[in-house]
Amino acid sequence: MGVEGRDRQKILEAGAVALTGQLGATVQRLRKAYNLSLSELSQQSGVAKSIISQIERNETNPTLATIWRLSQALDVSIERVLQTTEDEPFLEKTSRSDTPILVSDDGKCRLAIIGWIKTVEWLQCYEFSADPGGVLESEAHQRGSVESLSSREGELEIEVAGVRAIVRAGETLRYRCDRPHVIRNIGPTMAQATMVVILKAAAME
Known part of the structure; x- marks a missing residue:
């Protein structure tokens, strides 16, 4: 590997550490907000206590499956959140630094989780970006789930x-995601899209 290749590798590794750091901080903040111990979150999510600890300490880059199990365990009902003594407006803003970002196995695809963690069991939203040649492989979601992908740039x-x-800029594709599915950037430039996943939908026979 040449000097340029080593520099690129260092940049990718530094980026991965930074992204994992954001994720770890988010998981720890939510866990403490819900007064959950590591053991309790492990029991509720099915993720090993040691893995959760490593995520919070930024010592590992968790898989998508692990993140979803933790997200579901940290979920609270939307009704509880919106309950107020009066009919007050509900406004909640998330900064860029507080937005968790997941990276694909090949390091070329990124998923910014812009959806509300409190609706993650039935509605998930992402900003998706992929470098040329990037591949994102996803496992099947719950039966009846549908994914809607709206392309803003590139060719997926x-x-x-x-x-x-194939989906190009300005086009939207909806498809069943209750089976393994793959998104590939087959164009020569970066691709960007917004993804919405509807879970627990009526089963589509």
Whole structure:
């Protein structure tokens, strides 16, 4: 590996550490906000206590599956959050630094979690970006789940159960995501899209 290659690797590693740091801080803040111990969060999420501890200390880069298990365990009902003594407006702003970002196995795709963690069990929203050649492989969601991907830039190929479709800027593709699915950037430039996942939808026979 040449000097340029080593520098790029160092940049990628530094970026991964920074992203994991944001995620770890977010998990720890929510866990403490809900007064959960590491053991309690482990029991509720099914994620090993040691793994949660490593995530919070920025010592590991967790998988998407791990993040979703933790998200579901940290969820509270939307009704509780919106309950007020009066009919006050509800406004909640999240800064860029507090937005968790997940990175694909190949390091070329990024998912910024812009959805509300309190609705994660039935509605998830992401900002998706992928470098040329980037591939994001996802496991099946709950039966009946649907994903909606709206492309803003670039050219993406979506594959679901062996069936493929191409989405270009300005186009939206909706598809069943209750089976393994893959998103690929097949264009020569960066691709960007907004993704909405509807979970617990009515089963589509």
